[in-house]
Amino acid sequence: MDPRNETHASNFLLMEVTEDAELQSLLFSLFLSMYMVTVLGNLFIILAVSSDSRLHTPMYFFLSNLSINDICLSTTTIPKMLVNIQTQNQSITYPGCLTQVCFVLVFASLESCLLAVMAYDRYVAICHPLRYTVIMSSHFCVLLILLPLFIIIMDALLHSLMVLRLSFCTDLEIPLFFCEVVQLIKLACSDTLINNILIYFATSVFGGIPACGIIFSYTQIVSSVLRMPSVGGKYKAFSTCGSHLLVVSLFYGTGFGVYISSALTNSSRNTAVISMMYTVVPQMMNPFIYSLRNKDMKGALRKLISRIPSLL
Template identity: 85%
Template sequence: MEPTNETGVLEFFLMEVTEIPELQSIVFGLFLSMYLVTVLGNLLIIVAVSFDSHLHTPMYFFLSNLSFIDICLSTTTIPKILGNIQAQNQSISYTGCLTQVCFVLAFAGLDSCLLSAMAYDRSVAICHPLRYTVIMNPHLCGVLILLSLFISIMDALLHSLMVLRLSFCTDLEIPLFFCEVVQLIKLACSDTLINNILIYFASSIFGGIPLCGIIFSYIQIATSVLRMPSVGRKYKAFSTCVSHLAVVSLFYGTAFGVYISSSLTNSSRITAVVSMMYTVVPQMLNPFIYSLRNRDMKGALRKLISI
């Protein structure tokens, strides 16, 4: 039977994390552990930066904001997954689904913009060290955060409002563990041409420009580092970028993994797992990357723990 148009959609149905009843408690504990590690790890970063005066610099200002956004992004998806596993009910209300779509887009966009701002910060620190404090002043840092926030919110609201104009069929099963705008559009019975054009345009602009900014910043960094006569200075300059490079690789690597997996495989479960890797794993590992690779952060965390 052809799916009929449904004017009063009340809820959607998400994919089950596991179809094996015996594994539900294990999966629940795994997701809960990942969420707690994400929240506690990023909170430690925020508190350490706030209470240690040595970390009141643009680099750590951006890092603390990134940690806050990572907590928000994980909170947007994981608690709902935990609730569905516990209740053994995969439904999510129409309003809840649209809200989740909006927040995922906004926080993921903020992540991308903040990583770009952090790359610019590192390029100024290495390429123009004598003018660093003048260029990266508090006013500019605040403007970069507000601009990132504005761009991300506008992008998320635009996609969410465009979804509101769609009518949906009786087949309301989303093949992911959370609501995602592309999968939501695929369920629509009405014309989605404008929505798809908007997604491709927004992805190229809001995803491509920050990534190009990161690449350009690191080209400048590499050029400046290669010109340094001292091997010690080269190592010191490069070491300040290692953590950020690792975070960027993790964030964009998992994002490209979602795109590649959806293109190469017809398995919705594989795509769903990879999508969760994109919205959960980078946010969980970021605090470890910065804590293990950064001497100042290690010192601040030791002071905080010893209090």
């Protein structure tokens, strides 16, 4: 048990993407392209919503916040991985690792909460249309963003502070391409019971409660839509939820894939790749899902793109 000797951690080693030099160049280009598409796609969504007065509604307010969060979550993980590929140095400092842990916790948890808030917005719009403007007031919409964000930041800081009290082993290799709190705790030699309890509690709160909220909202939506007399009304109601359902399926589907892969496979590399997809693919696909399936968004994007040459 030599690697279990305690040490004062100064650097951690992240998993190497690949040892093949030619494949490294290909993967660098691939992840750089995915990152650029993620940033530009979500930036276009934010600009389209802010520039078109027709999109100044709660639904698009939450969508623009989701796009901001997607940019932040991707920026937390991908640039460091690109630097590591380019320099062929997998080292990350202890403060840098803790910072990455904190930001990953914040933006991943906020993504889940935003999807739940967007489901609630659709629930109010479809099940209580006459009271929609009263319930989804601007102050209430801002509160639905700021309150979860404040709680999430406090939780992420608590996790980071609890990691600071741990003593780490001489084996400081993290089997992922980025620092993640669960993997970091596994490297500790000191007692991690409290840390693990906090992780299970946070997962239940920021993963379980939003998921239950989404399920409840769509149960009520389906029930309400099925009672509508006209086929056109049913189609219109379901069409407003289609994009959100795709985004929810992609986010929770990749998250479930990470859990299943870690439970069924012994390959840490496979788990690492799937974990990376969890923080890259949903954030990259969200702008395409909303822009291609939403008529108002497509119109706002066309206007925005047509104005770019005049601005230049």
